[in-house]
Amino acid sequence: MTAQSRGECGDAARRRIGDAYRAACALELDALKPGNVHRASAGHGMTVADFLTSAAVSADPLTAPGLGLGERVYRAVAATRAAVGCNTNLGIILLCAPLIQAALDPADPLMLRARLLSVLRTADRRDMDGLNRAIRLAAPGGLGESAQHDVAAPATAAPLAVMALAADRDLIAAQYATGFQDLFERAVPLFVQLQARWQDPAWAAAGLYLDFLGRFPDTHIARKLGPARARALTRRAAPIAADLVRAARPEPFREALLGLDRDLKEAGLNPGSCADLTVACLLIARLAPADPYSSAAADTRRIPRTGPDTPDPMPAI
Secondary structure, three states: OOOOHHHHHHHHHHHHHHHHHHHHHHHHHOOOOOOEEEEOEEEOOOOOHHHHHHHHHHHHHHOOOOOOOOHHHHHHHHHHHHHHHHOOHHHHHHHHHHHHHHHHHOOHHHOOOHHHHHHHHHOOHHHHHHHHHHHHHOOOOOOOOOOOOOOOOOOOOOOHHHHHOOOOHHHHHHHOOOOHHHHHHHHHHHHHHHHHHHHOHHHHHHHHHHHHHHHOHHHHHHHOOHHHHHHHHHHHHHHHHHHHOOOOOOOOHHHHHHHHHHHHHHHOOOOHHHHHHHHHHHHHHHHOOOOOOOHHHHHHHHOOOOOOOOOOOOOOO
16 A cells, blocks of 8 residues: 555545544434533533534544644644633543544554553553643633642643542543443443434433433532532432333433423533533444444343432432
8 A cells, every 4th residue: 555545545534533523422412411402402601503613623633643642632622612712522522532543543453442442551641741731721610629630730640540540530530541441331332222222313312321320420510519419410310311221212201301401401510521421422333333342231121220329418409
């Protein structure tokens, strides 16, 4: 293969991956996601148009050849900030950038997950500096300060080491620390299963989002309003999510989900981390449709019908 033909193949791959990223972002907006922005309802000072613009402008830097993970993330966040003036997609970019970098490698025949692990393991301190610059630029609410590996200070460790320390309090960091285990082994198989059953990708994406919301206290809410509020929402969402993903058809849940959506937005509760995880799953499903996902991991009979049992009093939502 000549250098010119390799370049042409690279350009085609970049277009394909960029299209997959934009399509994943658009599909997530089609999904009825209580508390988050979707086509039936804006919220939290942001609109569907803001997110579509963010996806459009961040696709080019995310798919640029020859960039390290940190620079890839920083350029995508900078492009978003310049276009919409607020933090619409920091979490999306942090999750999608390593997946896109893994997919861009034309020389590696391994499955996407194995290539992703290589990207995460080889990211170094310079990459962590890039991630920190991106986080500072996006200025997510409730970030605060940290005694170790604060984003305002120069990086002293690689992303995997830093994310491992934050994994118990941040859903995105947890994916880095575990090699996106939950997404590959539970969430993507669930999306594939729901799409096959319902023949409706937007509803399948909504079911995926509700499953996250019913299993994980959302760390965007926890940072802004405290862990107790996030856990209370998980307890409320868990039985709804369990019923939805078991349903033969999702449409009867529409009014209940719209009601929950209104409640959460009136209370200022935005499960942004669960929405970010949803986009990453939709991207994986598009980038690696032939990868062997474990159907057993997505067995909806295993989904608990109640949320996490915690001693916190349940605050009003």
